[in-house]
Amino acid sequence: MSRIKLAAVAAAGIEAVVKRELQDLGYETQVDNGWVYFDCEIKDIPIVNINLRSSDRIMLVLGQFNAYTFEELFGKTYNLPWEKWITKKGKFTVKGRSIKSKLYSVPDCQSIVKKAVVEKLKDKYHVDWFEEEGAEFTIQLIIRKDEVTLAIDTTGSREGLFKRGYREKSVESPIKETMAAALIQLSFWRDDRLLMDPMCGSGTIPIEGALIGINKAPGLDRNFESEKWPAVLEEYWDEAREEAAKKIEPDKKLKIIASDIDPKAVKIARENAKKAGVEKYIDFKVMDVKDVQLPEEYGILITNPPYGERIGEDEEVVEILKTIGEIFGNDDTWSNYIITPERNFEDLYGKKSNRKRKLYNGNIRVDYYQYYGKKKR
Ligand SMILES: C[S@@+](CC[C@H](N)C(=O)[O-])C[C@H]1O[C@@H](n2cnc3c(N)ncnc32)[C@H](O)[C@@H]1O
Numbered sequence: 001m002s003r004i005k006l007a008a009v010a011a012a013g014i015e016a017v018v019k020r021e022l023q024d025l026g027y028e029t030q031v032d033n034g035w036v037y038f039d040c041e042i043k044d045i046p047i048v049n050i051n052l053r054s055s056d057r058i059m060l061v062l063g064q065f066n067a068y069t070f071e072e073l074f075g076k077t078y079n080l081p082w083e084k085w086i087t088k089k090g091k092f093t094v095k096g097r098s099i100k101s102k103l104y105s106v107p108d109c110q111s112i113v114k115k116a117v118v119e120k121l122k123d124k125y126h127v128d129w130f131e132e133e134g135a136e137f138t139i140q141l142i143i144r145k146d147e148v149t150l151a152i153d154t155t156g157s158r159e160g161l162f163k164r165g166y167r168e169k170s171v172e173s174p175i176k177e178t179m180a181a182a183l184i185q186l187s188f189w190r191d192d193r194l195l196m197d198p199m200c201g202s203g204t205i206p207i208e209g210a211l212i213g214i215n216k217a218p219g220l221d222r223n224f225e226s227e228k229w230p231a232v233l234e235e236y237w238d239e240a241r242e243e244a245a246k247k248i249e250p251d252k253k254l255k256i257i258a259s260d261i262d263p264k265a266v267k268i269a270r271e272n273a274k275k276a277g278v279e280k281y282i283d284f285k286v287m288d289v290k291d292v293q294l295p296e297e298y299g300i301l302i303t304n305p306p307y308g309e310r311i312g313e314d315e316e317v318v319e320i321l322k323t324i325g326e327i328f329g330n331d332d333t334w335s336n337y338i339i340t341p342e343r344n345f346e347d348l349y350g351k352k353s354n355r356k357r358k359l360y361n362g363n364i365r366v367d368y369y370q371y372y373g374k375k376k377r
Contacts, residue, residue, distance in 0.1 A: 004045075005037060005039055006039075008038075008059075014182040018052065021051075025047065025048065027039075027048075033144065036055070042232055043236040043239070046227075046237045047240045050219035050220060051218075052218075053181035053211075054178050054179075054182040058154045058155050060154050060226075062080045063080040063148075065148055066147055067146065073109060073112050074115065080150060083121060085229060086117070087134055089132070089133055090135055091137070093137075093157075094110045094113045094139045095140050095157070096140075098144075099143065099145070101143040101145060118130070154225065154232075155224050160178075162177045162179075164177050164219065164276065165221040169202065171201040171264075173307070175204050177207075180208040183302055187302055187370070191213045195254075195300050195302065197257075197301075198257075198259050198260075199303050199304065200265070200266070201268075203273055209254075209256050210254060210273070214249050214281065220245065256281055257295070258273075260287070263286045294327070294328070294334065299335075300336075300337070301324075301328045304338075321340070321342060325349035332374055334373045346369065351371065354371055
């Protein structure tokens, strides 16, 4: 089977998590500008889409080359094997970005790429006109320092991998499922330890924790754009789904507590957990974080507290962040992980973190404060 090159797109700051996930699946990787590249076969397209927890989407890299003029961009784009993937009836769009390059006009570059692909398909399929009513092919054009990357989105442009299919309802400012999975994988949590989110909102962190705990692949309950591509055979999808389903450990005993002050949020979290098939692994409660009592030692707190409109100026938020320090920061067996945009978080919590990781929750610049508890023997 011929080799292909894929790239798992990672949000800024979590490239290392995506890389580790891919290595655990057996791939050799290379990270460059937020894309984690790996060589593989076509049958791996379903495997990575279904199994990766922290990547946003999987791109099929068709070519990388230097281009300084429109003619070069056209010619080198034309030379790529588009017909191997895009069908006669395929619908395709070109998205573009240009960074520090001679070819800086993105709309012009996009239309040149589109034209080159159309010309190539016309020549290969011997037609003059395309109906564009079949499967979707979203071509991503990136020009960085005159190096062009052309890739097709295998996941689907509208439904990134964060859409697992379980979060039908949500609360204000939810965290992305892919980010929640990354936060958990960056923590000391292992399935024999207690995981707690006392501000769980729609339940994303506890649900992702339960999915990791029972080893359920996050993409098992959804579809992907490349399922409609003839080049990725149906049997590859069936096999990948069967393999992933076999790996689920439904009898796992997990200790996960999810609570929130808002009864509506807890109801939504419970419904989402049910949809994800993990309701029975999570203990849901309506509770003010001020009233939390640590039920055991060596627990793991992972939480995404509320934030005010003006960072640092909302009194309620300030009180909550202080409370986290007083309750969780006072037991040196607990490891505590908090994602927040509040710049003075460490002052409110009362201690410097062991590690601070700069991340983006959507467009909001946040930090992931990590406090390490004593090692469990
Ligand atoms: C940023 S949201 C969490 C979103 C969540 N990670 C998700 O993905 O849906 C913050 C949550 O904190 C809750 N909250 C606010 N004050 C609280 C308090 N005093 N005790 C517990 N929860 C509180 C809010 O109801 C809200 O659901």
